[in-house]
Amino acid sequence: MSLEYYLILSALLFTIGVIGVLIRRNAIIIFMCIELMLNAANLAFVAISRSLGDADGQLFVFFVMAVAAAEVAIGLAIIVSVFKHRETINVDEVNSLKG
Amino acid sequence: MPRDLIIVLLISPLVGFLINGLFGKWLKGNEKLSGGIGALAVLVSLICSIIAFVSVDRGNTLEGEAGILYSWISDYISIGFHVDALTTVMLLVITGVGFLIHVYSIGYMHGDEGYTRYFAYLNLFVFAMLILVLGNNYLMMFVGWEGVGLCSYLLIGFWYEKQSATDAGKKAFIVNRIGDFGFLLGMFTLFAAFGTLDFGGIFETAKELQPAAEGMGLVETDSFKQIFGASTLVIATLLLFVGAIGKSAQIPLYVWLPDAMEGPTPVSALIHAATMVTAGVYMIARSAVLYNIAGTGVVVAWIGVLTALFAAIIAIKQNDIKRILAYSTVSQLGYMFVGVGVGAYASGIFHLVTHAFFKGLMFLTAGSVMHAMANELDIRKMGGLRKKLPITHITFLVGALAIAGAPFLSGFWSKDEILHSAWGSSKIIYIIGIATAFLTAFYMFRLIFVTFYGESRVDPEVESHLHESPAVMWVPLAILAIPSAIIGLLLGVGGHDSWFHHFTEKVSGFKVEHGEALGSAIPFMIISSIVGILGIAYAWTRYKNRVPSAEPTNALQKLVANKFYVDEIYNTFIVQPIKNASHFLLWKLFDSGIIDGIVNGVAVLIRAIGGLLRRLQTGLVQAYIVSMVVGIVIFLAFYLFFT
Numbered sequence: 069m070s071l072e073y074y075l076i077l078s079a080l081l082f083t084i085g086v087i088g089v090l091i092r093r094n095a096i097i098i099f100m101c102i103e104l105m106l107n108a109a110n111l112a113f114v115a116i117s118r119s120l121g122d123a124d125g126q127l128f129v130f131f132v133m134a135v136a137a138a139e140v141a142i143g144l145a146i147i148v149s150v151f152k153h154r155e156t157i158n159v160d161e162v163n164s165l166k167g
Numbered sequence: 168m169p170r171d172l173i174i175v176l177l178i179s180p181l182v183g184f185l186i187n188g189l190f191g192k193w194l195k196g197n198e199k200l201s202g203g204i205g206a207l208a209v210l211v212s213l214i215c216s217i218i219a220f221v222s223v224d225r226g227n228t229l230e231g232e233a234g235i236l237y238s239w240i241s242d243y244i245s246i247g248f249h250v251d252a253l254t255t256v257m258l259l260v261i262t263g264v265g266f267l268i269h270v271y272s273i274g275y276m277h278g279d280e281g282y283t284r285y286f287a288y289l290n291l292f293v294f295a296m297l298i299l300v301l302g303n304n305y306l307m308m309f310v311g312w313e314g315v316g317l318c319s320y321l322l323i324g325f326w327y328e329k330q331s332a333t334d335a336g337k338k339a340f341i342v343n344r345i346g347d348f349g350f351l352l353g354m355f356t357l358f359a360a361f362g363t364l365d366f367g368g369i370f371e372t373a374k375e376l377q378p379a380a381e382g383m384g385l386v387e388t389d390s391f392k393q394i395f396g397a398s399t400l401v402i403a404t405l406l407l408f409v410g411a412i413g414k415s416a417q418i419p420l421y422v423w424l425p426d427a428m429e430g431p432t433p434v435s436a437l438i439h440a441a442t443m444v445t446a447g448v449y450m451i452a453r454s455a456v457l458y459n460i461a462g463t464g465v466v467v468a469w470i471g472v473l474t475a476l477f478a479a480i481i482a483i484k485q486n487d488i489k490r491i492l493a494y495s496t497v498s499q500l501g502y503m504f505v506g507v508g509v510g511a512y513a514s515g516i517f518h519l520v521t522h523a524f525f526k527g528l529m530f531l532t533a534g535s536v537m538h539a540m541a542n543e544l545d546i547r548k549m550g551g552l553r554k555k556l557p558i559t560h561i562t563f564l565v566g567a568l569a570i571a572g573a574p575f576l577s578g579f580w581s582k583d584e585i586l587h588s589a590w591g592s593s594k595i596i597y598i599i600g601i602a603t604a605f606l607t608a609f610y611m612f613r614l615i616f617v618t619f620y621g622e623s624r625v626d627p628e629v630e631s632h633l634h635e636s637p638a639v640m641w642v643p644l645a646i647l648a649i650p651s652a653i654i655g656l657l658l659g660v661g662g663h664d665s666w667f668h669h670f671t672e673k674v675s676g677f678k679v680e681h682g683e684a685l686g687s688a689i690p691f692m693i694i695s696s697i698v699g700i701l702g703i704a705y706a707w708t709r710y711k712n713r714v715p716s717a718e719p720t721n722a723l724q725k726l727v728a729n730k731f732y733v734d735e736i737y738n739t740f741i742v743q744p745i746k747n748a749s750h751f752l753l754w755k756l757f758d759s760g761i762i763d764g765i766v767n768g769v770a771v772l773i774r775a776i777g778g779l780l781r782r783l784q785t786g787l788v789q790a791y792i793v794s795m796v797v798g799i800v801i802f803l804a805f806y807l808f809f810t
Contacts, residue, residue, distance in 0.1 A: 086796060159787070159788065
């Protein structure tokens with residue numbers, strides 16, 4: 069199977085993630101889209117690693133997963149905390165730091 | 168003469184200034200110590216001056232290389248001393264009169280808040296004045312020149328709580344600035360022409376220039392740098408004379424001196440009668456070589472004689488005892504300028520010496536009168552004081568007789584010499600001078616008759632406290648009265664062949680060949696004496712039993728009583744326009760408008776830019792991401808399609 073298919077899928081997933089982050093207002097959805105982008109990158113890593121026959125790319129995927137897991141833990145905690153204070157997770161309404 | 172002697176002479180008042188200036192706080196409780204240190208510092212200088220004087224009299228002057236302490240500005244300008252006959256005469260006047268005035272001040276300033284400050288300033292003044300006369304170049308002279316100006320300002324405004332005193336101080340300082348500006352330009356001109364400011368160097372080069380046969384124009388030699396042509400020396404001497412006009416209170420810059428009487432009276436005696444105001448005369452005498460060659464002495468003489476007459480006329484109608492003396496000083500300084508202007512340098516300096524004694528004496532006696540009269544200055548409120556203040560009366564009388572030119576007193580000799588020399592130069596100057604001599608005798612004895620004779624008009628409250636001054640004050644008066652009376656007789660007998668003339672003849676440029684023989688001085692002496700006595704007699708007939716009327720009766724009297732409205736004219740035509748220009752042009756337009764405009768404009772501009780940029784900082788993370796994504800897409804597109 070050609071490398072291109074994997075990379076195109078990865079690019080599609082990444083673009084979906086970016087658009088999701090840009091247009092959605094729900095913090096949890098935005099969060100999910102970020103995860104989508106991370107995993108699109110992971111897919112590209114694995115595919116290229118396999119194609120080159122080099123394990124380094126697969127090694128990096130584990131790092132990304134670990135970081136993503138940490139991020140999820142902190143990010144969800146913040147979202148919960150914001151919801152407790154504001155009773156909303158609409159990011160347009162969470163704007164008290166606006167200059 | 169050892170140079171160290173001169174250093175001790177110079178440094179002693181500086182030490183006195185430092186002690187009183189730095190430790191005055193601790194000396195405050197002990198007036199005798201504070202004043203004693205001040206007087207002692209000047210006494211040391213006086214002793215050194217006497218030694219220097221004797222040394223110079225024996226022919227040991229300190230000139231040229233020997234006097235140089237160190238060279239500054241790569242040998243162009245040196246710091247050093249120049250001590251010759253002229254210097255020692257000035258030294259004796261400064262330290263001699265200065266010492267007596269310090270002693271007098273110990274009593275006069277008793278109980279004053281600023282007692283130590285006063286002595287600190289007075290010592291600093293003596294120090295600056297010594298620099299002025301000891302320097303071996305124009306720059307050092309200028310340093311002293313500015314130093315005495317500063318001390319004059321500080322001491323005129325000594326009682327700074329009084330508005331009039333601070334105003335007078337500022338006036339003196341600013342008017343002197345105008346003159347000093349001329350002095351500076353004169354120095355620059357000399358430096359440009361001669362490449363040095365040392366007296367020795369300038370005079371040596373200048374001596375090679377000879378006045379042309381016809382008297383006008385100069386013959387140039389190779390050594391004289393022909394930058395500005397032959398008129399350089401004329402310009403330089405006239406500019407230096409502008410400095411002298413300011414410092415020595417001549418027309419048109421005399422206006423500060425009468426106001427300077429706001430200061431303590433001993434200050435008026437020391438600075439504004441005996442020493443500082445004569446600095447201009449000293450400067451011209453020192454530059455005698457230049458004035459001889461440039462031929463600008465005639466300007467000096469004319470300004471001098473006109474000032475003498477003008478100030479004497481004003482003095483006639485004044486009623487403030489110190490102001491009469493102040494105008495008298497202006498007038499007498501005019502005489503000195505006549506002396507140095509017509510080339511009779513020794514006579515001018517001789518008058519400087521006698522004037523320092525008798526005018527210093529009269530100011531101190533005026534201080535004694537004020538002391539007795541609870542600071543009353545108006546002579547109309549005095550009268551009959553001779554019974555209550557016998558010593559003051561006698562000493563003042565000696566001074567007044569000396570200035571009026573009574574036969575054989577000091578003023579008689581010196582003034583007569585000047586008038587005699589003036590006759591040889593210009594008959595008109597002589598006539599104006601002799602008219603001034605009449606006025607001098609008249610106004611001085613008007614002052615005496617109104618103050619010391621006639622019925623007492625003293626306020627009864629004050630009269631009960633009338634007392635002669637303490638010994639610390641009247642002893643200096645008595646000591647000063649002696650030279651005021653006899654110094655002319657000691658130094659001046661013989662006119663142009665006198666001891667004083669022989670003593671000073673070695674000073675550069677003093678010996679001037681007169682075009683025509685002056686002839687015998689005897690007829691001049693007789694005329695001067697008659698004129699002086701007539702002046703006294705006229706004052707006697709008019710003011711024996713009469714008080715000067717409060718209101719001037721006719722237009723002329725009003726004009727004179729108001730000092731020819733010179734202050735008002737200056738105020739309207741010079742001070743106010745400058746003030747207005749400063750206010751509207753410099754402050755409102757330039758400072759507030761342009762300078763503040765630029766500073767505030769920068770701030771406004773930055774705020775406006777900030778206001779625009781602020782809109783980017785929305786706080787919406789998604790908005791940032793949009794811009795980031797757009798940026799990345801643009802970059803990617805650029806790299807994909809254009810490279």
